[in-house]
Amino acid sequence: MVNFLFQLPSRKGMVLTIAQKNGIRLNYQLLIQAALLSLLLLFAINSTAQQAGSELRQQNISALTNPLDVVKLIGDKLIRDTPFAYRLVRGPINHTFNDLQFVDFGRAFGVGKPAVAYAFTNLSVTDDQEFTIQTEHNDGCKIWLNGQLVYVKRGDHTIRLAHEERSIELPNTLKLALRKGNNELLIKSETQGKEWRVYLQPPSEKGAILPTTNPYPQLGLANVTNVDTAINSLTNWLIIGPFDNPITNDQRTGIDTPYTPEAERQFGVMYPGLGGPVTWTIPKIDILGDLINPQPWGTNYHWNYHNGGTAWAMQQLAELTHETKYDDYASNFCDFHLKSAPFVRYQVGALNAVNSANNHLIDTPLLDFTLAPSLPFIYRLRQTRSFSHRDDYAQFIEKMMKYAQHEQIRLPGSRIYTRVTPEIYTTWADDMFMGIPFLVQAALYTPDPARKKIFLDDAANQLIGFTNQVWDSTANLYMHARYSARAVKLPHWSRANGWATWAMTEVLMNLPKTHPQYKPILAQYQKHIAALVKLQDASGFWLNVLDRSDSPKEVSGTAIFTMAIARGVRYGWLNAKTYKRIAQKGWEALKTAIEPDGTVHRICMGTMCSEDVNYYINRPYYDNDTHGLFAVLFAGLSMYQMP
Secondary structure: OOOOOOOOOOOOOOOOOEOOOOOOEHHHHHHHHHHHHHHHHHHHHHHHHHHHHHHHHHHHHHHOOHHHHHHHHHHHHHHHHHHOOEEEEEEEOOEEEOOEEEEHHHHHHOOOOOOOEEEEEEEOOOEEEEEEEEEOOOOEEEEEEEEEEEEEOOOOOOOEEEEEOOOOOOOOEEEEEEEEEEEEEEEEEEEEEOOOEEEEEOOOOOOOOOOOOOOOOEEEOOOOOOHHHHHHHOOOEEHHHHHHHEOOOOEHHHHHHHHHHOOOOOOOOOOEOOOOOOOEEEEOOOOEEEEEOEEOOOOOEEEEEEEHHHHHHHHHHHHHHOOHHHHHHHHHHHHHHHHHHHHHHHHHOOOOOOOOHHHHHHHOOOHHHOOHHHHHHHHHHHHHOOOOHHHHHHHHHHHHHHHHHOHHHHHHOOOOOEOOOOOOEEOOOHHHHHHHHHHHHHHHHHHHHHHHHHHHHHHHHHHHHHHHHHHEEOOOOOOOOEEEEOOOOOOOOOHHHHHHHHHHHHHHHOOOOOOHHHHHHHHHHHHHHHHHHHOOOOOOOOOOOOOOOOOOOEEHHHHHHHHHHHHHHHHHHHHHHHHHHHHHHHHHHOOOOOOOOOOOOOOEOOOOOOOOHHHHHHHOOOOOHHHHHHHHHHHHHHHOOOO
């Protein structure tokens, strides 16, 4: 790129002329016009050079006739860019009260003996509003809003947090009548000597796509008189304690014993506390382990299905290229998460950092974070007889196999996997990939014939069950999802259709042809592919919303369809004369989105499900999002294997 800098001398009130040595007087306006023409010429040259460079790069990719050479570029970039390490950061502070907040009195004052303490914050709103919050705590707790008692619960309680798919649910509910401006919130918490924490949050939206944004209050100390703004950047809370929690009539009465902070809040004053004078301070600030250089869509090594899928693809890339570096990447992914699981559990449990890095590794009942990211683990167990920590892999996969059989929620009246987000018993086409390929791998892995049959039958039967739920027979396409409680037709999102056809290919590759579900699954696969082929763009791409011409072209769906068609040709499910050229057209389109350094463009980021088709049409695209990378890797592998 050429840079051009031009500056005129100051006018300083003079006539806009320049006296040249030869006596010719040159008008400034002509000089400016000449400079602008020069800039335009330089811009045109630069643009032409950039376009020529882009065309040259595409010529370089187009010249790669072996699909493995193309996907190796992506694999090499993944190896270069993925550190598999944590960096230390200060825990984030969210001043919008739209997620889980907590006060950990135990980490500030210690546990082991009965005590009482207080926490204070401010809630700011632009208008009067009624605001519902959930809370959970150990033992007794009282809450005041603007000096009025709004919540009280006594007794010996143990904290119970209900981990759901995309939220944590708290059992107690209260409503706050917030007035316009600032509102003071005071919490009094007791401990019987064991745990000592209080949690608060608004009810979870469960990931739902809402037409409007909820008016959440602002939370923190920014509007508290005589508190420096720097403190607000550290915490949302002031705390004071501990105070005595005495026994009266064989019961702890500290929760009902009034201490001075209930009547006044003064700074620079000491109050008589349990064991000595106490004053206002802030909770303990923890340092967390975070992932390195996260992008808006995530990183290459978050714990999720598309990163697990990427590792799974790298294992198979290593098999076809005989280059161990790709298998090493997959092993590093698996080893990193197994090794860091205790650390992640400590952050989520002991430090209450429920949204910290890789928190979904811990007790998240969702296929995206259980079965799907486990694919490289079980594949390694199947393919490699002996390796370091093999027993740890086996224990982990046994846990996942039990989850697949007995713990993942299923649709009432059916045996297919379902979700509680965004509504209870929502069937997602995505879950055909999130769960079914693991069932196939589990059937291939287990040495027990009876268990093998259970897993394989489950995989086959779920394909039919999912199709009964989310197949749109009027379009011969899959809807992204289906709600059980109401009849709404959701859009035909490209990647959701990809997940469906991908799952069908995994089952067809491994299901005996004599199985009673083989022919129905094959027929459904062929019907789906026939409909998809009609929607392929002239460029070779498929659109992000398959049947909307105003939707942009997209890489991940195109890659999955290309892979599925190439597999169909390879295994004889599709007529090679008809479909081979279609797969080749899709592959050539994908190559135009790949740079020589392995960068892949035009990938739709992850989505929730929505009735609004514009949500999908306007979904952001990113470079190198592993939602698309692992699909392109599998597409290249399948193109290489296609006869």
